Amino acid sequence: MDSKKKLMNLNLESKPMLLLFMTPLLFSACGQDNYKMEKQITQDLSYNHDLDNNDNFSPDDEWLVYDTRTEKGGIGANGKIEKINLKTGEKVVLYELKQNKAYGPGVGAVSYSHTNNEVVFIHGLLNCTLDKPYEQWRRTGVIIKDDQPGQPIFMDARDISFPFTVGALRGGTHRHEFSGDGKWIGYTYNDAIMKKLEDSTGLTHNLRTIGVSKKDHPVTVAESQDGENFSGEWFSALVVKVVPNPVPGSDEISRAAGDSWVGHSGYLNSDGATQRARAFIGSAIGKNGEQVDEVYIVDIPEDITIPGEAALEGTETNLPAPPKGTRQRRLTYTANNKYPGCEGIVRSSFGGSMLAYIAKDDHNIKQIFTISPWGGEAIQRTFHDSDVQGGIRWHPKEHRLVYVWQNSLVGLKIEDGKSTILTKPSQNPPKNPVWSHDGNKIAYNRMVSKNGNTPTMQIFVIKM
Template sequence: MVKYSVEKQLTFDLGYHHDLDNNDNFSPDGKWLAYDTRTDTGGIPESARIEKVCIDTGEIRIIYQIPDNAKWGPGAGAVSYSPVEDAVVFIHGLPSCTADKPYQQWRRTGVIVRGDEPGKAIFMDARNIDPPFIPGALRGGTHRHEWSGDGKWIGFTYNDAILKALEDTSGTKRNLRTIGVSKNISRVSVKKNAENLSGEWFSVLVVKVVPDPVPGSDEISHAANDSWIGRNGYYKSDGTRQMARAFLGTVIDNEGNEVPEVFVVDIPEEITKPGILGSLEGTDSDFPMPPAGTVQRRITFTANSAFPGCSGIVRSSPDGSRLAFLAKDENGITQIFTISPLGGKTSQATYHDSDVKGNARWHPEGEYIAYVWDTSIVLCGIGDASFHQRTRVLTAPSKQVPVNLVWSHDGQVLAYNRLMEDASTGSKTQQIFLLTNIF
């Protein structure tokens, strides 16, 4: 008989989602979980609050609230906690959102709120869509913000408003997603208006994307599903530690098909100097370019395999030595694979007879990965033992499939969402659940 871990439901208000959104939601002390309050129909634009819940008592506190939020925004969502201080970062639509100019991928920013100043918005990334453009300021919208292990950096995905407008007028593909980082080194001041914002952190893009990659090359048209490598980078072959982000970049194979592959981008400590590709601030016809010392590398090559492509958020082990991602095995079944950020041979971690659904998260000690398979949460050890010996199913199969897994910093608690139904209305909302006493 399978013995499942004891599951505890933490939130119960069926009036709104308590969405963990596959982020880093635990406070540094492990006592609180932050989440957004988006709706099914309106998504993040209709999320007027960022809240947190105490995992011991179920007490809920409002971290940030937008008064008079409308269905077109601004909205606040996709919150992540800093690993080193009582502070969160989340998406915030432009404060000037209207029905005619609503929340969009290219009309949002990152906001930080500190625990000792709840409700006070600190705008992280500067936004300037009026020439002349400014180094350290972006021209669009940031998303899926993630703190580095030391709290000095925040990574994000990005869409550019200037290039979206160019796409609209030219009819050619220019609204591409890419990846950037912000560093807490200097305020970037911008002449404020309805579309522009000053930011407290210096922001750059670190991944180059192009509308039409050369078939068979390492050029990419889309970069996303990214995360930091290690708590503080990975060790290079020369023994030095390197800050970097791992992500999926979409290449074009020799037959013209799009194939997502795992990439790594090495990020220099100094991000204020322009690189060889162009200016940090960008032009009216191209993206802001990566700073000097940025190196973008492809590390998987599945395009010519029987089942090309990788999927899922690329997640790093805490020490930065392995990256986990989803791909199909030789039987066409989606499994978890790992690879070194230096590249080389991939290693298959799971051997299920049906697809792994995703949500792979490394345990803080780096010895296990939790993920969702067959409507259950599974814990898989990373080692030399057989797959059966390494694997344990933690939760019983359920119609309310768990999603958005996240470990507490000490590895003692696993939190996640289930979509629960209100019997009186039939509506469904994301509620937070916990697993404890796992080991």
């Protein structure tokens, strides 16, 4: 790749409100020597070991957790959550639905807590049948403690019977992610009541949005005989407002996804206090009526039990509403760019001062950009001559990124713009990279086949 001089704005975690200086930096050519040694951790080629772009390292970095879904069956047809020891290769089944069917219940998309030896994952409703299968609006979050395998703790309560219950949701939570301090879990969400309304009216109501659950606040729901309603150990609320038909040119959105926590426990606001937040991709409508996906952020109050403008629990015609104190803001405005739009999971640096995402440059090439949680101009961080493929993850303690480009893992130092190719390009690209808590290892998936058999997803690790 040609070297290019670029002016880059250096954001430092400790100076969130200051535009420090602009300095010319030489973006170095990607080094293609001294590839990291790749160690294949999983060896059983008979099934998949899917990291799923989640937080897979145990707090002590000794284990990796994953699901075993197939490409065809997906989460609904998968019945097992496992972990593997990086040193010994020992596998432990944390949870298994031995009678799982193709229609569900299904489990998958598992993440470790950063602070406790426990995992959270998607669990389809236990009453799944051929006529009522696993669906986006028929799933919940389940926690398993390492020392209590097979004993599910239902995180988010579910109540689809009017009148609904404050602190319970009504459908499906997905891609659960612990906050850095372990006190919260964030996720995307689809609502069963809105799906039912959409089916009965023919109008759009089943909109994807974002919710959070807070620890140590159980919610009791009168459990129904049909298994649709149940209690949960965490208090849950939706925090992002979506509408079916956003006003063109406004900041309204019809979809929210690609979300993650900002910082370890938030970012520094104008008062110097830590503000908890989630960053995400929101689907807005441009002035000419075209959809444009932009980066948004939502500030989340510490107390999510206080209603805002509408009912926390929702109504028969409206989604559950965000609690008082939530603040939803648009950060990027790419609608007027030559190639508008943003994509991927929005990933935050450890202190919360930079949010990384993928967008196209003026040459129609997908690059990595960052933007501050306070808004302002986005900064282009990569200058490749072909698309960044995805997989953006931050180092847990430094301003460094890893991502996938040209079927290789690539490391990028934000301060000097230097990038290094970490793994040798291969026919089957690395995917789902995740950094260990100590920053010394990166785990990822790659499809592997032997003797012409169907490839399966295996786990690899490199040391940094």
